[in-house]
Amino acid sequence: MALRGSLRAGRALLRRPPSRGLCSRPPAFGFLFDVDGVLVRGSQPVPAARRAFQRLADSSGRLRVPVVFLTNAGNCLRSAKARELSQALGLQPPPTTGFPTIEGVILFGEPVRWETSLQLIADVLLSNGNPGAELQDVPYPHLPILACNMDLLWMAEAKMPRFGHGTFLLCLESIYKKVTGRELKYEALIGKPSPVTYRYARYLIQQQAEKQGWKAPIRRLYAVGDNPMSDVYGANLYNNYLKSAQQSQVQAGLKRSPQAASPQAEVSLELRNDCNSSVESCESILVCTGVYRHNGDVPKETVETVFHGHRDFSFDPSLVEASYVVQDVDDAVQLAFKKENWS
The missing domain is CATH 3.40.50.1000 (HAD superfamily/HAD-like)
Incomplete structure (x- = not known):
């Protein structure tokens, strides 16, 4: 798992001087935050989490960029989780949405x-x-x-x-x-690392941007997590999914004429929906405050051969290689801000 170079790259980005005077423009990016191991450990907030959200929120506690909390935990009501996170991070209560009824x-x-x-x-x-x-x-x-x-x-x-x-x-x-x-x-x-989870998160990100009146299309997502086998694997899998959608868009001629695609160039409804999305990439940022702990002495072969994912997901070692590795969620937010030239 080639993480050592990624950690250096993350630190190099954090050392760049911050840009100024650009916070008035609408964001073209959004965050997907894991919760356990990134923002909280049990009932205790990770110290860096409040600092991160002080950067993300304005003086009234409203988020300046779209954010989705992408957790697999389902052991409490969404409204209770929203109150818990709001208190831990010093935010206004995050919005919640409903789910359809499923039999089985x-x-x-x-x-x-x-x-x-x-x-x-x-x-x-x-x-x-x-x-x-x-x-x-x-x-x-x-x-x-x-x-x-x-x-x-x-x-x-x-x-x-x-x-x-x-x-x-x-x-x-x-x-x-x-x-x-x-x-x-x-x-x-469903849940990380399933791509359908990230597709729904992308929908919520875009919905937030529209409600806030941010006119710039959301082009990039930054998925911050602590678990290479779910957070990183899922973000990278979805990033590959986005690339496939873009390739299908070109092959089917959807850019020139969405209604004129030939039968030979038809794409599935799912890919067609993602072609119509503005999101182009989903970069994975791995933090060291949860399941993953950076250790340069662990042999690459040892890490890659132990697959913690579900039996129904085939293992691709490249999918557990994070785009960036940083110490905590505050560093992750700073890194994304540097990449986006955002202050």
Whole structure:
């Protein structure tokens, strides 16, 4: 994982003198912030987080650039998380949005009592949603399952990483296969590093810019996280997705005539939607205050062969190489400001 050079590059950018007199122009960039390990550790804010948001907010506590908090944690209501972050960072309460109702088994985050939850979920799957009935045959395919968090590890107040929802999924998958002899299948995997999560975050970023009246199109996203296997992997995967969308746009002739693309050059609806987006790139910034700790003595081969990602995601070592590595979230914000010539 080629991180040492990235750390030097990040420090070099931070040493540049700040630009002045440019804060009045509308931002052409936005931030995607992970929460645990970047802004807070358990219930305690990371010291650099408040400094970072003092740069991002004006004197009244309103954000000067669009920001989305991109966390896989689903163990509390969004309104409660918004209040918690606002108090920790000294902001006005971040806005929250609703989700559609989905039928099936929805797995948001690791439970407190794993054995009880594993048993109940297995009961629902093996009984086709009717645990009180006695079924002679195990239904397969089973009920739809939607998993919203694949993180194997995360950081709280403890010095060592904690087992995350990805570890719970690993247990569930192993138990289901051991009992039935078949693979557990997911209707969808949402949350980092899934590209659909970043596409929705991009939509929210653009929505914020429109509500604030910022006329400049949002061209670049900076994804700040502490976990190479989810935050960095996901941001890089989405960056590749954006490049594919741009290539499809050129090949299909969408720049010249969106309605005149030939059948041979048709692209999928998802890529077509991203072609219509102004966002061109998503750069990953890795901080050292959470799961990842910079250690130049760790051999590259050791890091790259231990894949913490979900079994349904193929491992590409290049996707865990961050665009930049910095010490904390305040350094990450300063680095983005330097790149954007923003003060």
